Amino acid sequence: MQTECTLSEFADDTKLCGPTNTLEGSNGIQDELDRLERKVCENLGKFNKDKGKVLHMGQGNPKHTHSPGRE
Numbered sequence: 001m002q003t004e005c006t007l008s009e010f011a012d013d014t015k016l017c018g019p020t021n022t023l024e025g026s027n028g029i030q031d032e033l034d035r036l037e038r039k040v041c042e043n044l045g046k047f048n049k050d051k052g053k054v055l056h057m058g059q060g061n062p063k064h065t066h067s068p069g070r071e
Helices: 023-042
Strands: 006-010 013-017
Touching (some): 013 023
Antiparallel strands (some): 006 013
């Protein structure tokens, strides 16, 4: 199952968002984060992982953990 994500970039801010309520969907978002990190590294950039945040919305949200590079 493919999770549809939206990527927004402005200056030095990047936002990746997508709805999910399953582990497979959560893994899809993580895969997109990993793909984005690879792209940044290929262009000799890097993420400030200390500034990264995850916003969980909705009741009963399983609150999966996401991070570029799975750290």
